Amino acid sequence: MLDLVRFEFKKLLARRTSQVASAGILVLLCGIMALNVVQTKTESNSGEVLGGTAAIAERKAQIDAHEGVLTSERVQDEIAAYRQLAFSKVDPAEVEGLSDAAAYALMGEAYDTEEFQVICDQYYAYLLSPWKAPGQEPYQTAAQVDDAMVAGFYDAVADELQRALDDGMGGAWTYSDAERAYWTAKEGAVPEPLSYGYAGGWEDVLNCVGFLAFPLVAICVVLTPVFAGEYQDRTDAVLLSSRYGRSKLVAAKIVASLLFAAAYYVLAALVIVGVALAFFGAEGATLPVQVMSLDIPYDLTMAEATFLTLGIGLLMALGFAGLVLLLSSKLRSQVAIFAVCVALVFLTGLIPIGGNGVLLHVLYLFPINALNAQILFSTLVSYQAGPLVVDLAGVLAGLYALVLVACVPAAAIAFRRHQVM
Incomplete structure (x- = not known):
């Protein structure tokens, strides 16, 4: 049996198209990740625009300057200090009614470069995010908060979740009472106070994990001819009439494919993780996932969120492999199989949603949308069946495990029962 599996594995990679697709996708991922490093930009405290590894080092230094536990007292002190600086030369009332562009221009004229860089530091935007209205700069938000509001920092974080539930994914979805209770309980389980610090490598992995949709295409190319190729080459009659053609051979093909x-x-995942951690650093693995955004209602560390996402992607890859095997056992046209897979992977990301919440929930189940950390952890996507509520991550894991378990036996049965022409 092991010899058969080894033979079938080699057979998968013997075709020129398989070699080109497999190598090409890996080269593409390497190129994407290299550009991801090179095109990283940030601004130093002196106003100099830095790029590449220099930008990464500068960003790390800026975040390291604020690392630590975000107690309510610390948040109060730091926002008070921020307000004192931001409004030392400009009255808060002057920026409240302005557009973000006009407020930015006003603050840029009033303060020197070093002061302005501190005022625009992303850390303060992060602290003020629970009160931020759409289109506001951090100093505009700071102009609208007072000491009493800042004292309730973690209450404001919880209220932000309730506002998101009220908003209903931009008006596209109305959360049921059970869904609201589910997300409220999930946010309430996040330990307080949160810790803040640098986790640039892990954040970069989560930002780039969507590129793992490309390997699904290579998997489709390589696995499409597993059964369909036998039909086209007219070798199915020989294989199925052999002693182990309907048993061990079929099992070997499936095992080798998976x-x-x-x-x-x-x-492919190692390419993304390896480049990100090598250049952005592996620090911050144990920091809470909320260092990315305070509105994430998950009790996960950055490393746990990363491995959860990658694990879902692995189930997705195996589920697609099972689906390709089933199509290969049913269809003779390899072009048709490839077209179906590409449509499921990429075209589902191009369908206009138009504020349709049901369609949105369906499209989030496909790779191009599901392999997105923002959607997975911040969008509050949930599915309800009776009293049971499951989040997007849980549904994705269950769905693709089910696809795998259903499609693999079906593919084996279809090929074994194939009537030789």
Whole structure:
């Protein structure tokens, strides 16, 4: 049996199209991740625009200057100090009614470069985010908060979740009472006070994990001919009439296919994780995922959020492998199989939603949308069946595990029962 699996695995990679697709996607991912590093930009405290590794080092230094536990007392002190600086030369009332562009121009004229860089520091935008209205700069938000509001920092974070539930994904969805209770309980389980610090490498992985949709295409190219190729080459009659053609051979084809899908996905994931952690650093693995955004209602560390996302992607890769095997066992046209897979991977991200919440929930189940950390952790996507509420991560894991478990036996049965022409 092991010899058969080894033979079928080699057979998968023997085709020129498989080699080109597999190598091409990995090269593409390497190029994307290299550009991700090179195109990183930030501004130093002196106003100099830095790029590449210099920008990464500068950003790390800026965040390291604020690392620590965000107690309510610390948040109060730091926002008070921020307000004192931001409104030392400009009256708060002057920026409240302005557009963000006009307020930015006003503050830029009133303060020197070093002061203005401190005022625009993303850390203060992060602290003020629970009160931020759309389109506001941090100093505009600071102009509208007082000491009493700042004292309730974590209450404001909880209220931000309730406002998001009221908003209903931009008006596209109305959360049921059970869904609201689910998300409220989830946010309430996040330990307080939060810790803040640098986790640039892990954040970059989560920002780039969507590129793992590309390996699904390579998996599709490699696995499409597993059964369909036998039909086209007219070798199915020989295989199915052999002693183990309907048993061990079919099992070997499936095992080799799933091994390839898992190994190729892991290799692609290692490219993304390896480059991100090598250049952005592996620090901050144990920091809460809320360092990315305070509106994330998950009790996860950055490393846990990363591995959860990558794990869902692995199940997705295996589920797609099972689906490709089923299509390959049913269809003779390899072009048709490839077209179906590409449509499921990429075209689902191009369908106009138009504020339709039901369609939105359906499209979030496909790779191009599901492999998105913002959607996975911040968008509050949940599915309800009776009293049971499950978030997007849980549904994705269950769905693709089900696809795998359903499609693999179906593919084996379809090929075994195939009537030789």
